[in-house]
Amino acid sequence: MSFSPLIRQLIDALRILPGVGQKTAQRMALQLLERDRSGGLRLSQALATAMQGVGYCQQCRTLSEEALCNLCSDTRRDDNLLCVVEGPLDVYAVEQTGYRGRYFVLKGHLSPLDGLGPEAIGIPELLQRIEAGQFAEIILATNPTVEGEATAHYIAQSLQGKGMALTRIAHGVPLGGELELVDGGTLAHALAGRRPMLG
């Protein structure tokens, strides 16, 4: 036997959420129907409003329903620093660190095998943004993956000789970890990037 058509449609639709498989979707659908229909309707409304209303910030290309996101329109931030990340969630991660410069959000990383070249991920817009600003330093904060590294290198080469500092976030052992659990590549980076203690 199977669920009734409306419930089946809801279960199928819930499966588009990341990390939600058949069993989880069933549990979600029946829990909403049994216990929280008003919550389900609120979610329906929030989804429709967000999918139709949220666009991209003209300046940093993060998700925003305004032409300029609240980070770009904040006049108290440091206009000398630009942090380049792969996606909107990375902006929120970097914000947690206390960074108060500007951002530019790529659409992921270069991935030639998937047909994602510089244009597809927004590198021309990044270069325009940099031309239009007066940045002293560009911080390349793409992910520490092979593709993220390649993307950072590509951007650094495109900007070479334009007079601003180009930096990459440090690779090394994460805080709170144990050396014996850290992979060899990371540990090699940590050793190569060692810094003097006591000043």
Place this chain on the structure above:
Amino acid sequence: MSFSPLIRQLIDALRILPGVGQKTAQRMALQLLERDRSGGLRLSQALATAMQGVGYCQQCRTLSEEALCNLCSDTRRDDNLLCVVEGPLDVYAVEQTGYRGRYFVLKGHLSPLDGLGPEAIGIPELLQRIEAGQFAEIILATNPTVEGEATAHYIAQSLQGKGMALTRIAHGVPLGGELELVDGGTLAHALAGRRPMLG
């Protein structure tokens, strides 16, 4: 800093889904916005349709958009057997076993501390359903928890002397488990309920 208002609303709304916390909701919201807006709109529509369109089967009280669910309207099923469960998901679980009798779906289990008495979970409707049918056996398949046991006992007492068999699903060691990992209470039930081998 925080997400823009529409994104924040979407994240808050996603958190009503079971098992979804703040981080998961953020990931879901941004993934839908970045990669699958048409999927997000489809989910919005499916939610609205299901929350407004799905009601309860008049006969077995499971979730259904028809007055009679497809299990109750199926004339090929065995009208002598009634299986009583705590919720709609249990119906789908019991169906997997090959059971082909009728069902009655309670609204959970008795829970006096939460103010859930027999009326709140639909026991009067269950008794009416049994009066109206000609069941030879009522299978009490509430969960094997303290509350599920109490609910089964309450129903059994209400039906005593009405001339039909009252049975409870067996407690014992689950298939594929190892004895050393089974809790003492379950093992005690398994021993007490031992059955002759070889016929």
